Amino acid sequence: MRPPNLKPMFRRIWGLMYRHLALYRRSWPRMLELAYWPILQMCIWGFTARFLAARLGNPGLIAGATLLGGVLLWEVTLRSQMGMSISFLEEIWSRNLGHVFVSPLRPFELIAALIGMSIIRMLLGVVPAILLAWGLYAFNLFTLGPVLILFFINLMIMGWAVALGVVSLILRHGAGAEPLAWGVLFGLAPFSAVFYPVSVLPAFVRPLSYALPTTHVFEGMRGALLHGEVLWGHLAAAFGLNLIWIAGAAWLFTRQFHAARVSGALINIGE
Amino acid sequence: MDAIQVENLSKRYGAVLAVDDISFAAPTGATVGLLGGNGAGKTTTIAMLLGLLVPTSGRITVLGHDMAKDRFAALARMNFSSPYVALPSRLTVRENMRVYGHLYDVARVDDRIAVLARELDLGPILDRPAGQLSAGQKTRVALAKALINRPELLLLDEPTASLDPDTGDLVRTWLEQYRTESGCTILLASHNMAEVERLCSHVVMLKQGKVVDRGSPDELLTRYGRHDLEAVFLDIARDRRQAIPA
Numbered sequence: 249m250r251p252p253n254l255k256p257m258f259r260r261i262w263g264l265m266y267r268h269l270a271l272y273r274r275s276w277p278r279m280l281e282l283a284y285w286p287i288l289q290m291c292i293w294g295f296t297a298r299f300l301a302a303r304l305g306n307p308g309l310i311a312g313a314t315l316l317g318g319v320l321l322w323e324v325t326l327r328s329q330m331g332m333s334i335s336f337l338e339e340i341w342s343r344n345l346g347h348v349f350v351s352p353l354r355p356f357e358l359i360a361a362l363i364g365m366s367i368i369r370m371l372l373g374v375v376p377a378i379l380l381a382w383g384l385y386a387f388n389l390f391t392l393g394p395v396l397i398l399f400f401i402n403l404m405i406m407g408w409a410v411a412l413g414v415v416s417l418i419l420r421h422g423a424g425a426e427p428l429a430w431g432v433l434f435g436l437a438p439f440s441a442v443f444y445p446v447s448v449l450p451a452f453v454r455p456l457s458y459a460l461p462t463t464h465v466f467e468g469m470r471g472a473l474l475h476g477e478v479l480w481g482h483l484a485a486a487f488g489l490n491l492i493w494i495a496g497a498a499w500l501f502t503r504q505f506h507a508a509r510v511s512g513a514l515i516n517i518g519e
Numbered sequence: 520m521d522a523i524q525v526e527n528l529s530k531r532y533g534a535v536l537a538v539d540d541i542s543f544a545a546p547t548g549a550t551v552g553l554l555g556g557n558g559a560g561k562t563t564t565i566a567m568l569l570g571l572l573v574p575t576s577g578r579i580t581v582l583g584h585d586m587a588k589d590r591f592a593a594l595a596r597m598n599f600s601s602p603y604v605a606l607p608s609r610l611t612v613r614e615n616m617r618v619y620g621h622l623y624d625v626a627r628v629d630d631r632i633a634v635l636a637r638e639l640d641l642g643p644i645l646d647r648p649a650g651q652l653s654a655g656q657k658t659r660v661a662l663a664k665a666l667i668n669r670p671e672l673l674l675l676d677e678p679t680a681s682l683d684p685d686t687g688d689l690v691r692t693w694l695e696q697y698r699t700e701s702g703c704t705i706l707l708a709s710h711n712m713a714e715v716e717r718l719c720s721h722v723v724m725l726k727q728g729k730v731v732d733r734g735s736p737d738e739l740l741t742r743y744g745r746h747d748l749e750a751v752f753l754d755i756a757r758d759r760r761q762a763i764p765a
Contacts, residue, residue: 255624256624259621259622259624260621260622260624262621263617263618263619263620263621263622264618264621264622266614266617266618266621267607267610267614267618270610270611270614270618271607271609271610274609274610274648275609338607342605342606342607342608342609343604343605344604344605344606344607346601346603346604347599347604347606347619347664348622349570349571350569350570350571350594350598350599351594351619351623352591352595352622352623352624353622354591506573509570509571509572509573510572510573511532512532512563512566512571512572514571514572515562515566515571515572
């Protein structure tokens with residue numbers, strides 16, 4: 249039996265990524281926007297951390313470090329989610345979806361291309377902020393060690409799961425669901441224990457908090473920053489929950505994509 | 520073999536029956552016109568042929584592939600052009616063509632772009648953003664995009680809408696030439712009856728989602744006792760005259 253020829257699949261994925269990369273090359277405001285918010289956030293929270301350290305001494309220094317770590321890692325989730333959702337919205341804004349969906353591009357290849365763009369967008373946004381935190385505030389995120397890669401992977405997967413949900417809602421409700429691409433993840437931030445441990449939250453909220461993969465990453469981050477230990481239990485929980493979240497989001501997308509083909513939404517997707 | 524076979528195709532949106540049990544075929548190498556007034560079901564039918572829309576009932580076979588089970592194999596061998604679907608306006612013509620060259624897995628895509636640029640006179644605009652082109656230039660670019668994969672079946676939705684007579688004639692001449700040289704099948708939805716008379720060997724007339732007549736342009740002219748297809752179209756659209764029994 250001959251192995252399947254995967255080259256056409258990778259070319260189709262690259263084709264859609266090339267479309268977005270060409271767009272960014274020709275649009276400096278889009279390039280600027282990628283790094284603008286992460287850097288702005290880093291400046292605000294960096295000065296806050298410096299203020300805390302100056303007023304409170306060592307406890308303030310520790311609080312500042314967890315604050316900056318939280319800000320940077322939260323940006324990984326946020327930029328991954330927005331990178332995917334906004335790349336999909338770009339197709340709607342340019343009225344190009346009709347051409348894309350009548351090409352041989354499979355829905356999973358579309359998702360793969362959006363994930364590829366999400367990774368590129370996230371790196372272009374977050375890496376300058378990480379370097380800035382290092383240069384301005386002497387906060388080196390890389391001191392977390394290799395576990396940082398596992399944190400990044402989990403946060404990105406969570407971002408993609410939420411983005412798939414947003415894309416599904418756009419397929420179902422048209423561009424009327426567009427504001428979700430910017431706002432939906434902020435709704436999960438209070439429960440993700442980004443800046444504080446889960447123990448701070450009211451008891452009845454904690455189950456919801458523990459159902460989010462991000463919560464386990466941020467608990468793990470604090471373990472690594474404060475005690476220099478890797479909390480493998482939290483990491484395992486993050487991977488397990490991400491599996492459930494991404495599977496649920498993929499199921500939702502498949503269902504909504506089919507529903508859009510039944511209702512005709514793919515032809516008229518817009519406002 | 521027919522390039523397109525449509526059997527008992529229907530599409531219902533709630534209480535509205537947009538396409539009502541239609542059947543037709545497009546012989547390989549022919550240009551078939553799909554005619555009808557606004558709301559006749561042309562766009563819905565084309566959307567189902569492209570796999571954008573799932574039929575409520577019926578069966579579509581394109582280039583031997585059942586569209587319900589194997590649509591991606593058919594989509595790789597066909598293409599589509601419509602003035603109502605845009606290409607990304609900030610990308611240059613060349614970049615847009617490259618995108619679709621990759622999506623259709625076209626070998627040596629830059630060579631293919633060069634050939635199409637020569638044939639459709641796109642050379643001077645290849646490196647201009649698609650959004651800065653005139654309507655005529657956009658139509659030629661959309662046509663080039665539709666031909667990037669050397670399609671065996673071309674679906675064209677009003678390909679010369681909003682074009683001046685000169686550019687419209689150039690596009691029609693080029694389509695005739697391409698079909699003759701490539702043996703490609705063309706399904707053309709158009710409101711321009713002169714265009715349909717010139718390009719199509721077969722015509723399917725739709726009204727309120729149903730096929731109300733079909734035949735070659737000459738057969739329809741004879742059947743309705745008219746000198747041009749526009750008069751036949753109006754007869755059918757306004758229920759003015761029945762076909763003269765043979």
